[in-house]
Amino acid sequence: xxxxxxxxxxxxxxxxxxxxxxxxxxxxxxxxxxxxxxxxxxxxxxxxxxxxxxxxxxxxxxxxxxxxxxxxxxxxxxxxxxxxxxxxxxxxxxxxxxxxxxxxxxxxxxxxxxxxxxxxxxxxxxxxxxxxxxxxxxxxxxxxxxxxxxxx
Numbered sequence: 001x002x003x004x005x006x007x008x009x010x011x012x013x014x015x016x017x018x019x020x021x022x023x024x025x026x027x028x029x030x031x032x033x034x035x036x037x038x039x040x041x042x043x044x045x046x047x048x049x050x051x052x053x054x055x056x057x058x059x060x061x062x063x064x065x066x067x068x069x070x071x072x073x074x075x076x077x078x079x080x081x082x083x084x085x086x087x088x089x090x091x092x093x094x095x096x097x098x099x100x101x102x103x104x105x106x107x108x109x110x111x112x113x114x115x116x117x118x119x120x121x122x123x124x125x126x127x128x129x130x131x132x133x134x135x136x137x138x139x140x141x142x143x144x145x146x147x148x149x150x151x152x
Contacts, residue, residue, distance in 0.1 A: 001027045001028070001059040001060060002027070002029075002030060002057070002058045002059050003022055003027050003028065003029055003030070003059065003061065003062060003124075004030045004032060004048070004052040004053060004057070004060075004061040004062070005018065005019060005022075005029060005032070005049065005062045005063075005064075006031070006032040006033060006045035006046065006049040006061070006062075006063055006071075007033070007034060007045060007063070007065065007108075008040050008041070008042040008045055008064075008065045008066075008070075008071070009036060009039050009040050010108055011064030011068075011108045012033075012034050012036065013108060014106065015031070015062075015064050017113045017117065018062065018064070018116060019031060021117050021120060021121070022124070025121065025124070027124065030052060030057075030058055032048040032052075042063075042065045042070040042074060043070075045063065045071075046063055046075045046078070047074070049061040049063055049075070049103065050075050050081045050083075051078075053080070053081065053102050053103060054078065054079065054081065060103065060124070061075075061081075061083075061102065061103040062103070062104045062106070063075055063083070063103060063104070063105045063106075064107070064108055065107060065108070066108060066110075067109060067110055068085045068086075068106045068110065069085060069107070071083075071085075071105045072084070072085040072105035075103050075105060079145060079149060080102075080145075081102060082099055082100060082101045082102055082138070083101060083102075083104070083105055084099065084101045084103075084105065085105045085106070085107075086104055086105070086106060086119055086123065087106065087110050087115070087119075088115075088119070089115075089118055089119065092104075092118075092119040092120075092122040092126070093126045096122075096123055096128060097127070097129045097134070098129065098134050099134070099137075099138060099141075100128040100134070100138050104120070104123050
């Protein structure tokens with residue numbers, strides 16, 4: 001898979017730990033930044049990751065900020081994105097199996113590198129269940145998105 005990854009100033013160190021892990025398990029990375037401690041705005045990094053995912057230039061995306069909250073909020077504003085904020089193993093698996101998430105958000109200030117690497121591995125390796133009830137629920141979420149979208 002091709003994975004787009006982005007972080008703000010509060011998440012770039014964790015991103016730098018995650019990138020080699022993803023590469024070591026055979027996936028390609030597109031790193032949109034940031035790579036510094038100087039304050040930047042998380043939406044500026046969520047946008048290119050989400051664009052790549054929805055345009056098919058990346059299979060999935062990963063976003064990291066201090067808590068993961070800002071990144072997940074920004075990502076979920078983008079049509080076609082189902083981003084989950086995950087800080088535990090169970091949620092990493094469930095969000096793929098049940099919600100077919102295409103973007104993962106994490107918080108560097110919330111979890112350590114070991115847990116983050118486990119989460120990424122689980123999230124990348126877990127397929128969507130394709131269960132009828134889960135497909136129906138994901139479709140309902142996508143219908144809500146269309147209903148409340150200001151774009152045709």
